[in-house]
Amino acid sequence: MNRQIRRVAVVVLVAFMALLAAPLYWQVLAAPRLTNDSRNTRVLIKEYSIERGAIVLADQTPVATSVRSKQRGDPLEFVRHYPEGERYGMVTGFYSLVFGRTLAEQEFNSFLLGRAPEQFGQNVTDLLTARETPGGTLVLTLDRATQEAAEQALRNRKGAVVALDPRTGAVLAMTTYPRYDPNQLSSHNPEAIRRNWDRLVKDEDGPLLNRAAGALYPPGSTFKVITAAAALEDGISVNQPLPSPTVLDVPQTSADIHNFGGSSCGGGTLTMPEALEISCNTTFAGLGLKLGDKKLAAEAEKFGFNRPSPYQLPAATSVIPKNQDVPATAQSAIGQRDVRVSPLQMASVAATIANGGRRMAPFVAQQVVSDKGKVVKRFEGEDLGQAIPEQVAGDLRDMMLQVVERGTGTFAQIPGLQVAGKTGTAQHAQGRPPHAWFIGFTSAGDKSIAVAVVVENGGDAGSEATGGHVAAPIAKAVMQAYLGGGG
Amino acid sequence: MESRRNVELSLLLLALILSVGAYVVVGLAADNEVPAGSAGYGATLAGLFLGAHLVLRWRAPQADPILLPGAALLNGLGLVMVRRLDYADAAKDNYRPEAPAQALWTVLGMAVFVAVILVVRDHRVLDRYRYSWLLLGVVLLMLPALPVLGREINGARLWVRIGPFSGQPAEAAKIALVVFLAAYLAERKELLATATYRAGPFLLPEIKYFMPLLLAWAASLFVLFFEKDLGSSLLFFGVFVTLVYVATGRFSYVAAGLALFLSGAVLAYNLFGHVQVRVATWLDPWKYYASRGFQLAQGLFALATGGILGQGWNQGRPDFIPFASTDFIFAAFGEELGLLGVTAMLLVYLLMVFRGLRIALAAPDDFGKLLAVGLVTSFALQVFVIVGGVTRLIPLTGITLPFVSFGGSSLLANYALIALLCRISDEGTPAPAAARAPVPADTGEVTVIR
Numbered sequence: 001m002n003r004q005i006r007r008v009a010v011v012v013l014v015a016f017m018a019l020l021a022a023p024l025y026w027q028v029l030a031a032p033r034l035t036n037d038s039r040n041t042r043v044l045i046k047e048y049s050i051e052r053g054a055i056v057l058a059d060q061t062p063v064a065t066s067v068r069s070k071q072r073g074d075p076l077e078f079v080r081h082y083p084e085g086e087r088y089g090m091v092t093g094f095y096s097l098v099f100g101r102t103l104a105e106q107e108f109n110s111f112l113l114g115r116a117p118e119q120f121g122q123n124v125t126d127l128l129t130a131r132e133t134p135g136g137t138l139v140l141t142l143d144r145a146t147q148e149a150a151e152q153a154l155r156n157r158k159g160a161v162v163a164l165d166p167r168t169g170a171v172l173a174m175t176t177y178p179r180y181d182p183n184q185l186s187s188h189n190p191e192a193i194r195r196n197w198d199r200l201v202k203d204e205d206g207p208l209l210n211r212a213a214g215a216l217y218p219p220g221s222t223f224k225v226i227t228a229a230a231a232l233e234d235g236i237s238v239n240q241p242l243p244s245p246t247v248l249d250v251p252q253t254s255a256d257i258h259n260f261g262g263s264s265c266g267g268g269t270l271t272m273p274e275a276l277e278i279s280c281n282t283t284f285a286g287l288g289l290k291l292g293d294k295k296l297a298a299e300a301e302k303f304g305f306n307r308p309s310p311y312q313l314p315a316a317t318s319v320i321p322k323n324q325d326v327p328a329t330a331q332s333a334i335g336q337r338d339v340r341v342s343p344l345q346m347a348s349v350a351a352t353i354a355n356g357g358r359r360m361a362p363f364v365a366q367q368v369v370s371d372k373g374k375v376v377k378r379f380e381g382e383d384l385g386q387a388i389p390e391q392v393a394g395d396l397r398d399m400m401l402q403v404v405e406r407g408t409g410t411f412a413q414i415p416g417l418q419v420a421g422k423t424g425t426a427q428h429a430q431g432r433p434p435h436a437w438f439i440g441f442t443s444a445g446d447k448s449i450a451v452a453v454v455v456e457n458g459g460d461a462g463s464e465a466t467g468g469h470v471a472a473p474i475a476k477a478v479m480q481a482y483l484g485g486g487g
Numbered sequence: 488m489e490s491r492r493n494v495e496l497s498l499l500l501l502a503l504i505l506s507v508g509a510y511v512v513v514g515l516a517a518d519n520e521v522p523a524g525s526a527g528y529g530a531t532l533a534g535l536f537l538g539a540h541l542v543l544r545w546r547a548p549q550a551d552p553i554l555l556p557g558a559a560l561l562n563g564l565g566l567v568m569v570r571r572l573d574y575a576d577a578a579k580d581n582y583r584p585e586a587p588a589q590a591l592w593t594v595l596g597m598a599v600f601v602a603v604i605l606v607v608r609d610h611r612v613l614d615r616y617r618y619s620w621l622l623l624g625v626v627l628l629m630l631p632a633l634p635v636l637g638r639e640i641n642g643a644r645l646w647v648r649i650g651p652f653s654g655q656p657a658e659a660a661k662i663a664l665v666v667f668l669a670a671y672l673a674e675r676k677e678l679l680a681t682a683t684y685r686a687g688p689f690l691l692p693e694i695k696y697f698m699p700l701l702l703a704w705a706a707s708l709f710v711l712f713f714e715k716d717l718g719s720s721l722l723f724f725g726v727f728v729t730l731v732y733v734a735t736g737r738f739s740y741v742a743a744g745l746a747l748f749l750s751g752a753v754l755a756y757n758l759f760g761h762v763q764v765r766v767a768t769w770l771d772p773w774k775y776y777a778s779r780g781f782q783l784a785q786g787l788f789a790l791a792t793g794g795i796l797g798q799g800w801n802q803g804r805p806d807f808i809p810f811a812s813t814d815f816i817f818a819a820f821g822e823e824l825g826l827l828g829v830t831a832m833l834l835v836y837l838l839m840v841f842r843g844l845r846i847a848l849a850a851p852d853d854f855g856k857l858l859a860v861g862l863v864t865s866f867a868l869q870v871f872v873i874v875g876g877v878t879r880l881i882p883l884t885g886i887t888l889p890f891v892s893f894g895g896s897s898l899l900a901n902y903a904l905i906a907l908l909c910r911i912s913d914e915g916t917p918a919p920a921a922a923r924a925p926v927p928a929d930t931g932e933v934t935v936i937r
Contacts, residue, residue, distance in 0.1 A: 001734070002848050004736050005847050005848055008732075008864065009841065012840055012867050016867075018875070019871060020833055022874070023821055023830065026790040026791055026878060027793055027794055027795060027825065027826040027829075031791040035794075037788065041804075042789075042807070075804075
């Protein structure tokens with residue numbers, strides 16, 4: 001009988017081998033797949049059981065906080081709340097059960113959860129003391145007054161405003177219209193979230209789109225600053241008379257370049273500063289033809305075109321074609337045709353000129369602070385080097401000061417301050433009003449600010465000055481708010 | 488003193504430390520403080536373990552030293568998991584704590600263990616009442632099918648309720664039937680192994696010797712068809728085939744048994760919708776995630792989320808799995824203690840099963856051998872059926888994980904089961920020269936643990 005018993009033992013052993021192999025499969029081999037299965041809410045619940053760190057402004061105003069859920073029987077312990085509603089959604093993004101995370105909530109997720117490697121030391125102590133580790137607080141660079149001023153000045157016109165500190169790259173303000181309220185996507189009610197999402201996605205005005213960093217527009221005449229930079233670097237001096245006809249006969253096409261409203265640019269020739277002051281199309285289109293497509297594109301690339309944005313959060317890449325035929329080059333030189341920019345990019349162009357040609361990567365998160373007030377991680381705008389020579393930046397600055405002083409940008413004037421700027425009125429579709437642009441910068445005391453404003457369809461096709469009418473006052477309000485009224 | 492018993496005492500101490508440690512950790516994780524009942528829990532467990540241990544020292548000094556600590560460890564950890572699931576369920580609407588009941592069942596289980604050791608002084612006594620065991624087994628099996636007494640819960644009719652008490656009589660029936668089969672086969676094995684009739688290609692023994700076996704087989708089919716209890720049915724059948732094989736040494740019985748089982752399974756599949764559902768769920772639980780596959784899928788999610796090291800006591804969400812404290816307690820352990828924890832648990836089971844088979848090998852008589860094999864097989868099969876079901880190795884059938892799952896009937900039956908094994912091992916182990924006579928404590932005598 002013992003022989004049979006030994007055989008039973010073998011069968012038992014084989015059966016237990018199979019039993020041992022099964023959990024090995026599920027817990028090791030199949031684990032990554034099952035853990036990330038959207039129906040496995042365990043990971044989510046774990047995440048929502050952590051007191052996610054707040055997102056605050058430079059002055060500690062909270063713009064995203066975690067509060068205990070008051071819903072009875074809610075398996076998710078904390079709910080994300082955005083005290084300022086839709087005001088900071090274009091930076092914070094949302095934190096949604098159904099649609100995941102975006103922008104700062106996504107990019108700094110591990111810090112907010114307290115799981116970044118930098119927070120590890122803190123976690124080990126918490127582990128030993130059996131203390132629940134709250135996530136780190138993310139401190140933004142945004143300035144409250146500037147952000148509110150930008151929002152108020154833009155009002156309910158579709159568009160975007162970006163303000164940077166030219167010396168560091170810190171984002172001082174970033175707003176768009178229309179906006180959305182991240183609270184609507186961050187509740188614990190999946191049906192409500194889906195409903196709100198559907199409404200936002202179907203909205204033709206695209207409130208979910210972060211126009212400030214994620215949308216691309218033709219830059220219009222604001223691009224002339226870059227064309228001017230290319231010309232200056234190519235050895236054309238500020239005193240050199242340039243042909244400025246009423247109509248520029250562009251070779252290889254019948255689509256000649258006109259000035260706005262068919263106006264002449266005064267006489268037969270203008271210097272570069274004079275041409276920029278009145279935003280003469282024919283002068284800059286002519287410069288573009290003289291420089292050629294390669295040099296024009298190369299100059300734009302020095303400012304960051306054609307490369308992924310160095311911004312901390314997802315942003316669109318501004319583009320200019322490297323190879324263009326003659327008519328396209330002429331149009332590109334005045335910011336039309338296939339040139340596309342984000343407002344953030346144009347703010348960076350203004351900031352680079354303001355900073356003597358040294359380009360700083362824009363950044364909106366400056367540090368992560370532990371719940372005990374210790375700085376866990378510091379972020380700085382990367383110094384991207386001298387984009388253009390200091391001399392060229394100085395010349396451009398002088399030209400842009402002139403634009404605001406007595407050119408198309410007079411609406412940006414601030415008494416007692418030297419404001420530099422450039423207007424733009426970008427055509428984008430036949431029969432529709434052009435986009436109104438303004439980029440500029442100024443400083444007072446130890447503070448300086450560079451701003452880019454775009455108002456969609458805000459211009460008047462008949463007048464180049466409308467970019468100045470519509471967009472420049474917005475930039476002015478933002479500058480004043482940051483510099484404390486500015487007189 | 489006896490060195491086997493000293494080994495047992497140290498292992499029991501280890502089981503006690505692990506159980507109380509887990510209990511404290513669960514409390515710390517849930518409320519951030521050492522749970523108020525820790526001392527009581529520790530003292531009760533220590534008292535129970537020590538009591539059972541002393542009874543073995545007194546009445547079965549040569550008994551196997553692994554079985555009791557193994558059972559104690561599984562029981563202790565199971566109790567902690569049941570308690571831990573109570574924490575999670577406390578917020579739910581119709582919350583009924585299970586841990587106090589399970590603690591009471593643990594006390595009663597240990598009492599059953601002690602009672603069996605004390606009452607059954609020699610396992611051969613059981614041999615005398617073999618037909619009574621058969622009758623008892625069959626009656627117990629049929630109880631749930633009775634109109635007033637029986638209760639159908641979750642599609643299977645295996646519960647009996649009398650007044651405030653309810654239980655699954657199949658757990659006790661299992662032991663009674665194993666005792667009967669062992670007794671019957673020990674006596675008739677030669678007759679069964681000798682073929683006298685030729686039927687086609689098969690040589691069959693005398694039909695009358697077969698009758699009691701057919702009755703047992705019919706009982707297991709009855710369970711399958713009238714109580715829809717697939718797990719228990721499979722369990723009976725496996726034990727039955729194994730015992731007949733061990734008794735006769737004829738593989739043709741195994742083949743015939745498997746054929747019978749497969750035909751029964753096919754028949755059941757075609758007859759019962761819920762069997763078809765189980766098979767379909769087994770093949771693709773994700774497809775039926777919103778309905779019948781939910782439990783299995785949640786169990787697999789729990790295992791996967793646990794990973795290698797586990798989430799830690801009270802750090803996972805095993806309460807998401809329906810019936811986490813009974814059928815799916817293995818998945819709950821997988822989530823919180825990880826692959827390492829469940830592997831250790833399976834190795835404890837394997838160790839206990841192998842000790843049981845060793846007891847069978849060493850048993851002095853055929854009845855003892857068959858009884859030990861039958862008990863161990865039913866124990867091992869039960870582990871296989873539920874762990875295999877939870878891990879999608881085989882179609883899922885609801886059955887308890889011995890000593891770990893919440894459930895009184897199962898706990899009592901399994902304590903009786905290992906008590907019988909201890910009893911058989913005590914007789915199967917040759918006493919050292921002076922073991923049964925008082926010896927000075929410091930002879931330095933060493934007994935090889937077998």
